[in-house]
Amino acid sequence: DAGVIQSPRHEVTEMGQEVTLRCKPISGHDYLFWYRQTMMRGLELLIYFNNNVPIDDSGMPEDRFSAKMPNASFSTLKIQPSEPRDSAVYFCASSLTGGNYGNTIYFGEGSWLTVV
Amino acid sequence: AQSVSQHNHHVILSEAASLELGCNYSYGGTVNLFWYVQYPGQHLQLLLKYFSGDPLVKGIKGFEAEFIKSKFSFNLRKPSVQWSDTAEYFCAVVSGGYQKVTFGTGTKLQVIP
Numbered sequence: 750d751a752g753v754i755q756s757p758r759h760e761v762t763e764m765g766q767e768v769t770l771r772c773k774p775i776s777g778h779d780y781l782f783w784y785r786q787t788m789m790r791g792l793e794l795l796i797y798f799n800n801n802v803p804i805d806d807s808g809m810p811e812d813r814f815s816a817k818m819p820n821a822s823f824s825t826l827k828i829q830p831s832e833p834r835d836s837a838v839y840f841c842a843s844s845l846t847g848g849n850y851g852n853t854i855y856f857g858e859g860s861w862l863t864v865v
Numbered sequence: 866a867q868s869v870s871q872h873n874h875h876v877i878l879s880e881a882a883s884l885e886l887g888c889n890y891s892y893g894g895t896v897n898l899f900w901y902v903q904y905p906g907q908h909l910q911l912l913l914k915y916f917s918g919d920p921l922v923k924g925i926k927g928f929e930a931e932f933i934k935s936k937f938s939f940n941l942r943k944p945s946v947q948w949s950d951t952a953e954y955f956c957a958v959v960s961g962g963y964q965k966v967t968f969g970t971g972t973k974l975q976v977i978p
Contacts, residue, residue: 782966791968791970791971792909792955792968792970792971794965794966794967794968797965797966804965805965840908840909842909844966852897853899853911853914854899854911854957854966855911856901856908856909856910857908858907858908859908
């Protein structure tokens, strides 16, 4: 299996620009998670989907952040407008049953975002 | 809401020393427990997991963890660490029926040659 695929791997953008991060989950997985990791705040869950439907977006920091999952094989996380404090590594992860019944949550390699 | 506590934020050990990283969770029902490792500059990878059965779980690279239900704990152990074990370790919990994965804040392990 190809694993969770994220793009871009690295992005440097200027403050105020729109950033779109992309994720392709493992085929057949019904849960998709977006996490943000920073030195200061550690690993934070931003939002997660079940069968393409957003279930909990309470971790999304503010309205500048939005996420969509138009189909089972694709999700986006958008930041508009971006700010320097959004600089972080954004991980996408997917699983069967959200990790229940012993199913592993698989992580992508991350998108390293720097906003200058 | 469930919570996960990793009390050791930064651990420094010499090679060949024994390791135990603590993980406690708050939910009292059925749980699925995971330990993930993140090597510098890389993504999170599964070390081991517990769902049911033998509470002593063996994972990759000589790691093991013991689920103690009465203590709400799932501590990670390794009898003899190597320099290549330098990484950050995350405990995670999924409570039965709740679906949301909760991660601990992570423990940075530094192994000195």
